[in-house]
Amino acid sequence: MRPRLGISACLLGQPVRFDGGHKRAPWVAETLGQFFDFVPLCPEMAIGLGAPRQTLRLKAVADGVRAVGNRDGVDVSEALTAFGRQTAARLLAAPERVAGFIVKKESPSCGMARVRLYGDNGIQSREGVGLFTHELLTAHPWLPVEEEGRLQDPALRENFIERIYVCQRWWQLSVEGITAARLVAFHTEHKYMVMARGAIPYRQLGQLVATAGEGGIEALAQRYFEALMTALRPLASRGNHTNVLVHLMGYLKRQIVAREKHELLGLIDRYRLGGVPLVVPMTLLKHHLGRHPNAYLQQQHYFDPYPEALQLRNGI
Numbered sequence: 001m002r003p004r005l006g007i008s009a010c011l012l013g014q015p016v017r018f019d020g021g022h023k024r025a026p027w028v029a030e031t032l033g034q035f036f037d038f039v040p041l042c043p044e045m046a047i048g049l050g051a052p053r054q055t056l057r058l059k060a061v062a063d064g065v066r067a068v069g070n071r072d073g074v075d076v077s078e079a080l081t082a083f084g085r086q087t088a089a090r091l092l093a094a095p096e097r098v099a100g101f102i103v104k105k106e107s108p109s110c111g112m113a114r115v116r117l118y119g120d121n122g123i124q125s126r127e128g129v130g131l132f133t134h135e136l137l138t139a140h141p142w143l144p145v146e147e148e149g150r151l152q153d154p155a156l157r158e159n160f161i162e163r164i165y166v167c168q169r170w171w172q173l174s175v176e177g178i179t180a181a182r183l184v185a186f187h188t189e190h191k192y193m194v195m196a197r198g199a200i201p202y203r204q205l206g207q208l209v210a211t212a213g214e215g216g217i218e219a220l221a222q223r224y225f226e227a228l229m230t231a232l233r234p235l236a237s238r239g240n241h242t243n244v245l246v247h248l249m250g251y252l253k254r255q256i257v258a259r260e261k262h263e264l265l266g267l268i269d270r271y272r273l274g275g276v277p278l279v280v281p282m283t284l285l286k287h288h289l290g291r292h293p294n295a296y297l298q299q300q301h302y303f304d305p306y307p308e309a310l311q312l313r314n315g316i
């Protein structure tokens, strides 16, 4: 299971920037490159601007935002927008769909947020979104998209990678064919991941999936998938992870002795208070579940949401 990931080509070291250089992001290229198949693209090269080229800027106008050349004011908005629309359709079409995107921060084409926006009087704000990425997010609001800069934050990084793997599992299910039973099974396998986002999304998704079998499965599956991906976008808090851990520990209440319970609860509490990362109580919990296997829990992706080698739970 190797997810495909769209990516701004300059982040992989391709010389596509305005100055003929690149902005290689080592962690993305080297670490994530071991787990993902990248689909690099450069919107500005794709619309024929070439490298080197003049820089672009986002300009606020009466009816929206335009991308214009800094030197001659040439307006490339239509071309960038059209390329964004085409890419959003092409890369999300079966069978070789991407499960997410990594985009270059601050770019008037690729930036996801806080891109400099210029007004007539030259005053800047930081409210712009790159025109290419804007189209991507408009077409697929649920798609995991992150900037390379934000991926240096351990919590954002973990959340992003988790969502990519959920999306990839859904693509696999789509290839196998979605039935009511498979939809219920998929939901069951992701229950604790959703619970880590709070009681409300947990209840709402449960209610949605409970209607499987009552009507057309395709429309329901699409609604469910988009609701799931949207529910997983907020970071899971320590409090919610703690609730999940205590809940999971409940499955062991007859198997482990008082001393072991005390030890596990102590680690969960240290995690709750920020003293140790999530990997610490999870490791002990998984150790006990290894000794006392539980078929229901063994199907839960909460335990292994992505390859362990990424070590993402060491940082949250």
Ligand code: SF4
Pocket (backbone or CB within 6 Å): 008, 009, 010, 011, 016, 017, 018, 041, 042, 043, 044, 045, 104, 107, 109, 110
């Ligand atoms: S930020 Fe986007 S448009 Fe700019 S060089 Fe990188 S890939 Fe190309």
